Amino acid sequence: MTEMKYEVPTSLDDAVALLADGKGNAKVLAGGTDVLVQMHMDLIEPDLIVDIKNISELRQITKEKDGYRFGAAVSGVELMDHEDFCQTWPGIMDGVSLIGSLQVKGRASVGGNVCNASPAADSVPAMIAAGATATIVGPKGKRDIPVEEIATGPGQTSLEDGEIVVSFFLPNSAPGTGGAYQRFTPRTEMDIAVVGVGISLTLGDDGVCSSAKVALGAVAATALIAEAAAAALVGTKVDKAALDNLAAAASAACKPIDDKRGTKEYRIKVAGVLARRVALIALERALGGKE
Amino acid sequence: MKKHHVSTTINGDEVDFLCETSETLLDVLRDHLHLTGAKEGCGTGDCGACSVTLDGVLVCSCLVLGVEAEGKEIETIEGMADGDELHPLQRKFVEHIALQCGICTPGLLISARSLLEKNPNPTEEEVRFGLAGNLCRCTGYQNIIEAVMDAAQEMRGA
Numbered sequence A: 001m002t003e004m005k006y007e008v009p010t011s012l013d014d015a016v017a018l019l020a021d022g023k024g025n026a027k028v029l030a031g032g033t034d035v036l037v038q039m040h041m042d043l044i045e046p047d048l049i050v051d052i053k054n055i056s057e058l059r060q061i062t063k064e065k066d067g068y069r070f071g072a073a074v075s076g077v078e079l080m081d082h083e084d085f086c087q088t089w090p091g092i093m094d095g096v097s098l099i100g101s102l103q104v105k106g107r108a109s110v111g112g113n114v115c116n117a118s119p120a121a122d123s124v125p126a127m128i129a130a131g132a133t134a135t136i137v138g139p140k141g142k143r144d145i146p147v148e149e150i151a152t153g154p155g156q157t158s159l160e161d162g163e164i165v166v167s168f169f170l171p172n173s174a175p176g177t178g179g180a181y182q183r184f185t186p187r188t189e190m191d192i193a194v195v196g197v198g199i200s201l202t203l204g205d206d207g208v209c210s211s212a213k214v215a216l217g218a219v220a221a222t223a224l225i226a227e228a229a230a231a232a233l234v235g236t237k238v239d240k241a242a243l244d245n246l247a248a249a250a251s252a253a254c255k256p257i258d259d260k261r262g263t264k265e266y267r268i269k270v271a272g273v274l275a276r277r278v279a280l281i282a283l284e285r286a287l288g289g290k291e
Numbered sequence B: 001m002k003k004h005h006v007s008t009t010i011n012g013d014e015v016d017f018l019c020e021t022s023e024t025l026l027d028v029l030r031d032h033l034h035l036t037g038a039k040e041g042c043g044t045g046d047c048g049a050c051s052v053t054l055d056g057v058l059v060c061s062c063l064v065l066g067v068e069a070e071g072k073e074i075e076t077i078e079g080m081a082d083g084d085e086l087h088p089l090q091r092k093f094v095e096h097i098a099l100q101c102g103i104c105t106p107g108l109l110i111s112a113r114s115l116l117e118k119n120p121n122p123t124e125e126e127v128r129f130g131l132a133g134n135l136c137r138c139t140g141y142q143n144i145i146e147a148v149m150d151a152a153q154e155m156r157g158a
Ligand SMILES: Cc1cc2nc3c(=O)[nH]c(=O)nc-3n(C[C@@H](O)[C@@H](O)[C@H](O)COP(=O)(O)OP(=O)(O)OC[C@H]3O[C@@H](n4cnc5c(N)ncnc54)[C@H](O)[C@@H]3O)c2cc1C
Pocket: A027, A028, A029, A030, A031, A032, A033, A034, A035, A036, A037, A052, A072, A073, A098, A099, A100, A101, A104, A107, A108, A109, A110, A111, A112, A113, A114, A115, A116, A120, A121, A122, A123, A159, A163, A164, A165, A166, A190, A191, A192, A193, B044, B045, B046
């Protein structure tokens, strides 16, 4: 066994340089709630661990003119303790607050949740529905991409060697917008989603839905954007007929697997049921925002 | 093999230790520092038996590397009682018979203290939610919840 090194850089440049030197068998460490479990189970054996928690850009939550930016290594508990963020982004917080126990959220970051690329990652559908983008740095410089472009399959990402997600940006939503995320699990706590649904919808002054985005988790190799499901809401008052169409379209979009948590048929059915529930929560929040 | 030299504060005392990268904070506490209150139930963040606080934040010490503790303040179960005087939570756990084998108890006490620091007057549901990361295979939880509610009331001076 070779010796495993540990570095804790304090700047992005240093982190990128360390990862470049690590030549592929370097592992980024944020909260470690996936990395340490994978090490414990001998699934990974990195030569170098690059702890990114001491880089300030990765730890800040800031309100900018056009939206909110938060560091990729900000922990779930840090987000939960940030009142204004929680009030502004209840849908994101629906997802974040479902990530494991309080102990797990004391460490787990959204950056890690996204980059671990589990199809069932609970923060991802709401982030996609809210139109979040990720700022990434690497040996070739800096780039911004939508969150849905990070995971490419279970445990696989589009990040190149040496790239780090620095922060996420959530653009200000239009007045009358509501977002929500719910998942279905056999247990109420500490379980992995069988299906997760994130929805963001915007109502015009007339109460008619002017735009919507629907993202489904755990029903395909990565979180899916269900365009037909969103289209079922646009132009409606999110009434029963629209919800029926949403549910049917959400079910139709699923490409699930069978596993011990649920069969394909079950996941497809639950996706529709859950989409309906999540749309109603998003609707309530959209209406609340108008008062 | 080159070891890391780590300086921390544990239960108010300055503590230095040596560890390898692969060792968790739980390994360090138990195997190097002989603070065996925190238990290893799973090693994967599921059971909460290894709960400690790190700069005041409740964490599973099995999911923290020993080297990550550099410059940090750690609180473990060993620091909970004040000499021979048990913490109210510890006393109420005894009074309510909130334990059987006791493996989960140190973690539950640390979680319960962390919960009451944030929320001194929790509802039963909030207590259950706050302790959801601590599994107990023996008690069925009811006595644990009652002990925490009772301790909370006493600590509020009610
Ligand atoms: C008991 C338990 C219960 C859990 N329950 C849930 C749950 O209900 N729902 C859920 O979604 N998840 C759950 N998880 C997993 C969840 O904790 C992780 O996915 C977490 O969000 C990952 O964040 P982290 O900061 O711990 O990442 P780490 O473990 O540090 O990293 C995760 C992966 O992402 C990479 N990475 C991290 N940050 C970056 C970055 N900024 N740039 C590039 N790569 C990066 C790492 O190299 C690694 O491959 C659970 C975990 C445990 C242990």
